[in-house]
Amino acid sequence: MSRKVSIVAVAQTEYEKAKPAWREAEITYQVVEKLLQETGLSFAEDGTGIDATVTCSSDHWDGRTLSNIPHGEVAGSHLRAEEKVSSDGINAVIYAYLQILSGHYDTVLVVATCKESQTVGYIIENFAFDPAYQQKIGLDFLAAAALQANRYIHKYGITPEQRARVVVKNRGNAKNNPYAQLRKPVSIKDVLNSPVLAHPIKLLEVKPVSDGACGLILAVEEKARKLTRTPVWIAGMGQCYESHYLGDRDLAECDALSLAAKDAYRQAGITDPLRQIDLAEISEYYSYQELLWSEGLGFCHKGNGGKLIEKGVTELGGNLPVNPSGGVLSGNPILVAGTARVAEVALQLMGKAGARQVPKAKTGLAHGTYGPCGQHHAVLLLRA
C-alpha cells in the first residue's frame, strides 16, 4: 500500500427536524456547492478535477428506485463515474478511500443525504429484518435497541443515570456546534423524566428525526497537498458484519466493532486507544450505545462503559472526548450520521471546529454503524 489518502474538505448542512422547502437533491447540492467553492475543484476531466463521486442515499427513504439519480446529478455524475453506497455514510467514505488507494482515481467526492421527515422510519426499519423469523414480530430498530439495552443493563449493571449522562454530555456539546439540530442542553432529570418509548429507552435517549446532508472530498497525497494546508490523513480503516439474527448473538457485546477497531488500530499503530487517540466521534443512535461502543472500541474494559462516563473521561475536557459535536443524539439523519462523524473528526484535526474544538487534536477516531443492534460497524482512524 503505497498511496496516502487525505480528506481535503468537508461540508455539512444544518441538521433540522424537517426541511420542507428543499428537495433531497437540493439538500445534496448545498453541500456539493460548498465543497467546490472551498477547494476550487471542478468536474474537469483533464486530471485537475474530481475523478468520481460516491453518493449515499436510500431508495426506501427517498421513496424511489435508483435514489442516486437526483443526488448524483448535482454531484457530478453526468457522463462520469458515480456509485451509491446505501448504508451508513461512513462506508461511502471508506469506499472513496479504497478507490483512491487502488490507484484508479485520485480525487473523489462523497456526499450522503437523507430527508427522514418525509417518511415513516419504523416501517422501513421493519423491512431490514429477515421476513421469515424476525420481521413479522414487528421489530424496528428502536424495539431491537430496547432488547439490546436490557441485555446490556442486565449483564453489566449499567444504570439509568449513566445512560442519561451520555445525553447530557452530548446535548451540552451540541450547543457549541452550529450544525447540530438539538442545541438546548438537558439535565439528567430531564432525561430520566422523559416518556418511555420502548423500555428502558426514553424519548431523550433516542436520536431525533432529522434532515440534512454531509459531504467530503478525498484526494491522494500529491493532490491533497495542493488543495489544502490542513490535510487530514486516513491512517486506519476497519469494517465488520455481526450476525443478523438477534438471538444468535449476546447483545451485551459488540464483537464486530472490536474486530473493526482491531484492523484500524493495527494499520494506524494504535496500541492504547485511550492515550493515543485525542477525540472520537461515535454513532450513538441511542444513549446506551455510546457506552457499549466505547467498550467495543477498547476505550475501557467490557462492562465499564458506565464508569467511563462517570469518571468524565469522555467529556469535552476529559482524557478522550467522545462526540464533541453532540453526536447522533443531537441530530443527524440516518445514512448521514457516519459521514458526519468523519467530517466532525476531520474538522477537529484541521483545527476548524470552532467553539467545539478539542485543543491539540492530532489523532481522531470516527465510527459508523447500521442495522439492528449495530449489525455492521466501521471505524476510521484519522491524523492531522
Place this chain on the structure above:
Amino acid sequence: MANRVAIIGVGQTYHTSKRPDVCIPELCNEAIRAALEDAQLTIKDIDAVVMGNMELFEGRYHQDLWQADYVGAYHKSGFRVTTGGTTGGTLACTAFFCAASGLYDVIMAVTFEKQSEGDSRAGLKTVADPIWDRWISTGAIGTFARLGSWYMKTFGATEEHAALVRLKADRNACLNPHAHLKLHLKTVEDVLKSEMLVPPLRRLDMCPTSEGACVIIVASEKKAKKLSRKPVWVKDWVEVHNETRYNRGDPVSLENLEKAALTIYKRNGITNPRRDISMAEIYEPATWAELVWSEAFLFCEKGESYKLIERGVTERDGEFPVNPSGGVIATNPIGATGLIRVAEAALQLRGDAGPHQVSREVKRTFTTAWGGSSWTVAHLLSKSLD
C-alpha cells in the same frame, strides 16, 4: 494506473423465473459455494464480502444485513453498493477497487435478484422524477420499443434482424447450463409469431424476468499468482452515469455507452475493437439493444450492426462472438446480470465455459452493464498479465 488484480473464481446459480425452494440468502449461498469450489478456496480465505442488488425490487431495507450470515460475511469486512441495473457491473468494479487497494487480498462480490418476491415493475415505475416526470410510465418495454423503431427508421433494419439476434441468443443459451430461457427456436418465423408488446417489440425480443445469483472472487496480483492456476487479469474498468430526464433530450441517447467504450479503448490502446478484443458479453435486455449498442461500442460502423448478425460475425463460432452465454435476452436476474457478463467472460478466457465456449482463442474480453438512463459500466479482462 491502478494496481493489478485478477478474477480467481466465479459461480452462478441456475437461473429461472421462480425459486420458491430458497430464500434470498440461500440463493446467494448457492452461488458462493460454486465460486469457492471454482477457486478451490474456503470461506476462510475471503477477507471481505461486497454485495449488491436492485435496492427496491424485493423491498428489503439494508439487504446485506439479512444476507451476511449466509454469504460468509459474519465477522468479516464488507459493504453494499447499488446502482440500479448496472449494480452487477459496478460490484465487479467494487471488488477490483478493494483488491487493488492493498487493504484486502481476496474479495468476494455477491449479486442476485429474486424478482418473484417483489414487484420489479412497481420498482421501475418510481425511477422518474416524482414531480417533473410524475406521469411518465417508465419501464424497460417502452424504452426498447422506442430504440427499435428509431433504428428501423434510421437505418432500414427490419424485424427479421431483431429475430436473428434472438435466434443467436437462443442457440447459445441452449448450450449454457446456467441460462434461463432455452426455447430451441428454429426459424425467424418462430420469433416473429410471438406476441407484440409495443411495436416493434415482441415478447421474444425482450429478456425474461429471472431469479438467480452470481459471485466472483477477486484477488490482488500477489495473491492471485499464489492461489490460482488460471487467474483472469483485470486490465481496466470504467463507469459512466448521467443526468436522468424522461421528459426532454434525445430519446435514444447513446452518449454513455459511447463514452464508456471510447474511454476504455483509448486507455488500453484499442483502435479496432473487433481485431483487438476477442469477444464481448454485453448487457442487452432486448434484441434491439444488441443491434444498436454494438454500434455504440464500435464493434462496427453506425447502421452496420444488422449486417453483422446477417453475416454471422457475432455468432459463437464467428469472427467476433457477442454474448456466447445467450446473454441478457435469455437470462436477466437484474442485480446479478452485470456480474454474470464478467463471470462468463472470465470462463471464456480460461477456456472453461464448457458447451458454449467460443471456437476461437479468447485473449481479451469486453463486458458491460447497463441501467438507469443508459448508465454504462465497462470492463476489459485479459488472459495475460501484460
